[in-house]
Amino acid sequence: MIRNLLRILVAVLATQAPVTAQEAVELVPAAAGEAATALVVRSTTDYLILRPALQAFVAKNPMVSVIYEQWGSNALYANSLSACKGEVAQADAVFSSAIHQMVDLVNRACASPYRSDLTAALAPSRIWRDELWGVTHEAAVIIYNTSLVPESEVPRTRFALLDLMRQRGQTYQDKIATYDIEASGLGYLFAFADSLEATTFGALLEGFARSRAIATCCSAEIIKRVATGRYLIAYNVLGSYVDAIASENIGVIKPEDYTLFLSRAYMIPRGARNPAASADLLDFLLSSEGQSVLAKSKLVDLEDSEATGLPISARRDIRIEPTLLVAGDQHRRLRLIGQWRSTFKK
């Protein structure tokens, strides 16, 4: 019944607001049947990955249903900005992997603060102003096709990848993929984080250029094509997606020189209609129960350094802090994208 209603609602929304760039809308119905509160969550995360966590949340809060809107990161950022200005309806929660955009939203006073024991327990790198919280913990990894890339050639570090591109240029020509940083907010964030590590980043771009690497969109697409052998290696893919899609012949590498770790950011927009329920969802996601559900969905990387062989010194958390504002700077973006374009020759 509700599902049908929602379909109608979505259809109405789609016809009335064709500018919205949301990719999908899903309803997680209230456990009590009749929902007192319909929590609108706008997120960049694939619904299927987040579904177990949302269902667990709804089971604990029987009077709440969740309307889950899945967006591309840049579209979600634009939507949140206009919602902040009051031009479109505000969501109850915004949950994005493009955390530099989230930091920018908070900096523009688009968020409302919330404090609880769970948010207070967060590491300083995962909380800003009590308005933005890092909920997940995911690595940016290199993936490769295990059947097509011989064990000896598997790049365990960026230097190995560079060497591979230089020495085995013919084999890997046109076979290396990474995010299109213009289309993907997350890709841009990873590129920006890499650019702060400067020396390897310049060489990497040069290597991508030489091997005519492919910049493309969307995690799922990249992973599937690596599995099919269309690409042999993909650089800076979110590990969580790889594990969720789970393919037989995909190998995952956390680069040993340094591995970026991302914490998807959760924000309660200012003017949210259900801030209390939104805060409940945040607390649930941060609770040990929520974290273990997220861990099952591979959104929380629980593997410690001993298990993965990744030394602590190689971990680079992308900190949720105002320095990420630099990533959103027009000139900085201009320079980075200019550099990128000259590499991928668009």
Next chain:
Amino acid sequence: MTEAIATQRSLLSRVMIAVFAVLTIGGIIVALASWSYGRAAARQAYDRLLVGAAQDIAESINVIDGAPLADLPVSAFALLGLASNDRITYAVRGPSGNLLTGHNTARIPEGRHRPGSDTFFYDERMQGEPARFVAVVRRFAERNFSGNVSVIVGQTLQARNAMAFDLASRAMTAAAFAGVALILIAFLVVRSAMRPLGRIADELSARDPYDLTPMETNVPAEVGVMLVALNRFMLRLERQVDSMRHLISDTAHQLRTPVAAIRAQAELALEQEPPERQAQRLQHLLRRTRSLGDLLDQILSRALVIHRTDNAPPVPVDLRDIALAVVEERDHELIAPGIEVELVIGPDPVVVMADEISLGEAAKNLLVNAMRHGKPPIRIGVSLDGITASLWVEDAGTGPSSDVLSRLGKRFERSVVSGGTGLGLSIAQSVAEAFAGRLHFDRTSRGFCAAIELPVSGESAT
């Protein structure tokens, strides 16, 4: 006892209220001062961060292809991020104020930029929140671009306010501790200062009612003043009590003999057969009763003098007035009718600090003594010798025997027969001593002179 304690408490509480009042006012002043100090310190500290970040950004601007292009440094934002919870806005603007990069909301308010200053601060609101801004101007003079590029950086005030509050509250905490310590110390000091009073009260209430000996004056100076006054008072009281006691016993003693004599005369008169003898006895009886009357006068006069000298405060008295009054009263004519008294006084006042009534009594007694026991002519006079003023009575006789003089000042000096020399002199002596003087006798060429010598008061010395 309870009264004494109540008084102590009220003094203590008065001091404590004063201390509280001072501390409250002081506390308010300290609070205001430390808050403004904290704000100034926080402003200075964070203004430096702000200007550091802006200069960082300005430094990163390069002219590329004729256009200024900023390579926004992460370090600038790391600097601003030291105020970890504050929102940031920034803008890089070209010569005409056009936005090159950053937030369009960050702009220099009209009329804020003074030519010549390349760095300036201003306060403005950022998305409804008060914020602090800095603008740094960088001048370019390249071949293909010249003009000013301004970098504006703004930050909300959370960290500043937190720091100001922290500084102020630390100062306040210290001040509060000091205040509490002060109150405690004040309480202890006042209580220990009040302790001698309690001890004195205890000692006084434990005393025998007839014990008028001085109290120990080993106490703080302020209390000592009170104690000295108290001791002086007790001394006076003791003297009074003593005098009363002596007066009573003297009176009883002195009245016994004349009364016995009167009784004897009366009995003799009853027994005398012939009427002329009886009349003679009655004459004796009359003389005795008159003598008794004189004696009572003297005793009364002495009681009066004792009372006055201890209680009447000394006032300036002109000795000439005393002498004149004594002569004019003409009491002596009752004792010795027909004897003329010569008054010897000068034109200038002779002023001493004394009690007029006591002096009058003393002078009268000297005069009566002279009339009764001395020989005419009798003179009464006042003279001034340097710093000593004297009121004297002189007669032509030889004066009392040295035996009488040596016993002067003791009690029971009067023999019934001699008729009251001692008591009169004793009154004169008491008065002289009460006002820091003495009774002086002198055998002169004219005869015997008794003088009350007193220090001259300042008013007559000039």
